[in-house]
Amino acid sequence: MNIFEKMDQEYAYDGALGAVYTREKTEFCVWSPKADGVTLNLYRDSVCKIPYGTEEMKSENGVWTVEVSGDLHGVYYTYSMNFDGEISETIDIYAQSAGANGKRGMVVDMSRVNPEGWENCGYVTLENPVDAVLYELHVRDFSIDGSGGFRNRGKFGAFAEKGVKNAFGDEIGLGYIRGLGVTHIHLLPSFDYGSVDESSAKPQFNWGYDPVNYNAPEGSYSSNAADGLTRVREFKEMVKAAHESGLGIVMDVVYNHTYSADDSPFNMTVPGYYYRHNANGTLSNGSACGNEFASERAMARKFICDSLCMWARDYKVDGFRFDLMGLLDIETLNLCAEKLREINPNVILYGEGWTGGDCPLDEELRAMKKNARGLPRFAMFSDDFRDGLKGSVFIDTDCGYINGGENPKSAELVKSLMCGGLKNPDVERDNREIWADAPQQTVNYVEAHDNLTLFDKLHVSCPDESEETIIAMDKLAAALIFTAQGIPFFQAGQEMLRSKPLPNGGFDENSYKSPDSINSIKWNKVTENAEIVDYYRGLIAIRKKFPQLRLRDADEIRERVSFEDIDGGAILMRVDDLFVLINPTDKSVTYAREGKYRVYADDKRACAEGLYELEDVLTAKPKSVIIGTSFN
Numbered sequence: 001m002n003i004f005e006k007m008d009q010e011y012a013y014d015g016a017l018g019a020v021y022t023r024e025k026t027e028f029c030v031w032s033p034k035a036d037g038v039t040l041n042l043y044r045d046s047v048c049k050i051p052y053g054t055e056e057m058k059s060e061n062g063v064w065t066v067e068v069s070g071d072l073h074g075v076y077y078t079y080s081m082n083f084d085g086e087i088s089e090t091i092d093i094y095a096q097s098a099g100a101n102g103k104r105g106m107v108v109d110m111s112r113v114n115p116e117g118w119e120n121c122g123y124v125t126l127e128n129p130v131d132a133v134l135y136e137l138h139v140r141d142f143s144i145d146g147s148g149g150f151r152n153r154g155k156f157g158a159f160a161e162k163g164v165k166n167a168f169g170d171e172i173g174l175g176y177i178r179g180l181g182v183t184h185i186h187l188l189p190s191f192d193y194g195s196v197d198e199s200s201a202k203p204q205f206n207w208g209y210d211p212v213n214y215n216a217p218e219g220s221y222s223s224n225a226a227d228g229l230t231r232v233r234e235f236k237e238m239v240k241a242a243h244e245s246g247l248g249i250v251m252d253v254v255y256n257h258t259y260s261a262d263d264s265p266f267n268m269t270v271p272g273y274y275y276r277h278n279a280n281g282t283l284s285n286g287s288a289c290g291n292e293f294a295s296e297r298a299m300a301r302k303f304i305c306d307s308l309c310m311w312a313r314d315y316k317v318d319g320f321r322f323d324l325m326g327l328l329d330i331e332t333l334n335l336c337a338e339k340l341r342e343i344n345p346n347v348i349l350y351g352e353g354w355t356g357g358d359c360p361l362d363e364e365l366r367a368m369k370k371n372a373r374g375l376p377r378f379a380m381f382s383d384d385f386r387d388g389l390k391g392s393v394f395i396d397t398d399c400g401y402i403n404g405g406e407n408p409k410s411a412e413l414v415k416s417l418m419c420g421g422l423k424n425p426d427v428e429r430d431n432r433e434i435w436a437d438a439p440q441q442t443v444n445y446v447e448a449h450d451n452l453t454l455f456d457k458l459h460v461s462c463p464d465e466s467e468e469t470i471i472a473m474d475k476l477a478a479a480l481i482f483t484a485q486g487i488p489f490f491q492a493g494q495e496m497l498r499s500k501p502l503p504n505g506g507f508d509e510n511s512y513k514s515p516d517s518i519n520s521i522k523w524n525k526v527t528e529n530a531e532i533v534d535y536y537r538g539l540i541a542i543r544k545k546f547p548q549l550r551l552r553d554a555d556e557i558r559e560r561v562s563f564e565d566i567d568g569g570a571i572l573m574r575v576d577d578l579f580v581l582i583n584p585t586d587k588s589v590t591y592a593r594e595g596k597y598r599v600y601a602d603d604k605r606a607c608a609e610g611l612y613e614l615e616d617v618l619t620a621k622p623k624s625v626i627i628g629t630s631f632n
Contacts, residue, residue: 004273004297007033011062012298017306018094018215019077019107026072026107028055030079030092031299032270033062037082040066041089046076046099046106046226054080073109074229081268090268093303095213096310097228100199102192102213106228110314113233121240124248124318125346126183129379129440130487130550132348133540134250135182136448137492138519139190139221140205145520148172154516156190156221156234160241168527174245176526180495180533181540184248184348186321188449190235191251192216194259195513198225205519207449207512208252209289209323210259214307239316248318250348251311255295255304256327257287266293274300278360286327286359296329296361304328305336312343322351322378326368327359330375333367337377350379350443350487353435369435378441379487384433385417385444389477393451396460396509401569401584402476402623403462411569414582417444418573419561420485422554426562438554442486446477447494449511455497456507471497472603472623475535476584479601479625482539483549483573483580485557495536496525531604538606542627545600545608548575566591570620577629583620591618601627 001009011033020027028040038059041051057064057079076099080089091098095105126132143150143158147166150173152158164173177185189208196204198219208218217235219225242249258264261283266274276284276292283291294300311317320340322328333349340347353369364371369380383393388410391398401410416422416429420439423431436442447454454477458470465473474497481488491498500508500518508518526533543549551557564572568585579597583589597614603624605611620626 007273008298013063018092021107021109023071025067025069027065027067029063029065030269031063032081034270035064035081035083038064039080041078041080043076043104046104072107073112075107076104077107078104083271088268090265091213093265093269094215096215097232098192098213098216099228100219100226101197102216108232113229113236115233115237115240118236118240121243121316123316123344123346124183124243124246128552129348132487133181133183134186134487134489135177135492136186136489138188138207141492141519141521144516145522147522147524152223155223156238157223159238166523166526168524170527172523172526174241174247178245178247180537181544182247184250184318185242186250186252188252189254190218190221192218196220203516205513205516209254211254212259215310236315250319250321251317252321252323254323255293256324257289257291257293261291273297276360284360286355286357287324288356292327292359295332301332301335304332305339308336309339309343312340312347319348324356325351326353326355326366328367329361329365330367330371333375333378349377353380372435372441373437379443380441381443381445382421384421386446388413388417389446389480390454390457391461396452399461402473403458411571415563415571418484419557422557424558439485439551439557443489444481444484444486445489446481447491449491452507452509453498453500454494455499460507469623471532476623476625478536478539482543483627485551493521495533496529497532535606538601538608541608542600542606546578548578579628579630581618581620581626583622583624586622588622589620592616595630597628597630599626599628601625
């Protein structure tokens with residue numbers, strides 16, 4: 001038994017931690033079994049150098065507590081931790097808000113920072129996760145570009161603005177996203193992260209996968225980073241605006257690593273405990289970011305569960321996307337799912353079922369794709385779908401089903417992917433490649449913030465193709481996302497041919513700290529690429545119209561989804577009377593079968609009300625689909 005296992009055995013604690021607030025008093029509780037002393041420091045603001053009050057905390061079985069009388073709402077605080085005579089000051093890892101750059105926590109009465117009408121603002125509910133349409137978006141990207149006309153550019157507040165238009169006078173913002181048919185906005189990390197200086201007015205950008213204070217909203221997205229109450233209030237206003245538009249909020253969470261390790265609040269509170277180590281004592285680095293959070297330890301597990309429940313309860317966040325979920329242990333995530341469903345039975349949970357490097361935790365215990373069956377409440381990104389359709393994201397020039405021309409072998413893979421990647425006796429696929437048990441466990445996508453955008457990938461992998469053909473491939477990929485069993489996901493701007501061109505040529509495939517000029521949503525593209533936007537909108541409406549595209553379990557998919565092979569790798573997929581004729585080839589393909597057909601999507605348009613009717617023969621143009629129903 002190592003020292004940390006012994007700490008779990010002797011000191012694990014299941015009570016409340018952090019600043020437990022009432023108007024009459026606040027109890028401060030911090031878990032630190034090996035500390036020799038802990039002092040609470042109280043500050044009137046986030047920048048003054050000397051505390052207005054200090055309180056020595058008392059320890060009982062590793063939990064240090066002190067009670068302070070009076071209403072401390074809005075008061076800042078820190079802990080001074082004493083280990084062997086060495087004293088360091090740190091923010092509370094449970095702090096629910098903070099001052100600029102997260103150096104001091106804040107006591108918050110969450111009921112006093114609620115926007116008007118918050119009590120009537122409920123979660124967005126769906127009958128089943130496969131009814132979701134997920135839209136990945138960065139808070140700053142949403143509103144920072146000048147083409148948007150937002151007042152609160154780059155801030156949480158932009159989401160609450162109504163009637164915003166682009167330079168052509170077309171609606172953008174939340175109204176536009178709602179009009180696409182999206183059900184949930186997936187926000188890239190919006191907790192307090194360390195890679196942006198919140199005290200600087202200089203334009204700065206980062207995706208935000210650098211956690212410092214997990215329970216506090218990010219200050220750079222607030223109108224006043226120095227005021228901890230402002231960031232809380234504006235985050236809630238953003239959620240409320242989304243809910244009033246019928247849109248859920250999914251929060252991208254990064255519990256697999258922290259911004260730094262040695263000087264992190266976790267390490268300053270309980271040295272070494274919250275991090276995994278290699279056999280030689282060095283920090284493990286399965287995150288490729290310098291450290292790993294030891295989710296399997298009792299108090300690390302408790303922290304993750306408490307943090308998620310706080311966001312779900314106090315901010316009414318509708319779901320969570322887990323970064324590098326393969327570094328987290330299965331037991332912790334299943335416990336989190338259980339507790340979250342007590343708060344919101346419709347919570348949506350998904351993540352990356354892989355790691356960024358080697359991890360010392362036994363692989364059988366980790367939330368990997370190969371272990372998906374042990375995580376029935378979680379979906380995982382299908383990199384099989386992503387790479388199978390457009391080619392490997394790690395090889396820019398690699399091609400997949402939609403951009404590789406005639407490839408009958410990849411057609412068999414696509415059949416499997418259109419079934420949600422589930423085992424199907426009528427589809428040839430190695431059982432070792434099949435990892436999901438139900439369509440609710442599969443997130444289908446071809447583009448996310450990582451790597452090249454779809455539009456850029458198609459340009460790089462098919463340099464000799466015309467722009468018309470590139471756009472056709474893009475639309476084909478979209479058609480497969482929205483007609484596949486499972487949960488559809490796309491990056492904001494994909495529907496308007498989002499691109500990240502570099503000033504000196506080429507495209508940015510890792511824009512995590514690139515300037516706004518590369519990362520921002522160019523809202524004029526809504527108008528300039530209106531035909532493509534309408535196509536995506538139509539596909540989403542078709543998905544919502546036909547429950548055949550949103551089957552609930554594996555047996556139903558095996559019974560109702562069938563395929564017919566057509567020349568060159570083209571496929572006809574049938575689900576009862578609904579069909580999708582998929583043509584990735586450079587030539588038109590024809591399907592002849594006696595009957596009448598109502599067409600809802602072809603190479604040009606997609607419309608849930610229907611486009612036209614055909615009889616006996618269906619023809620799909622190169623790089624396109626025909627979606628329709630048969631009738632007599």
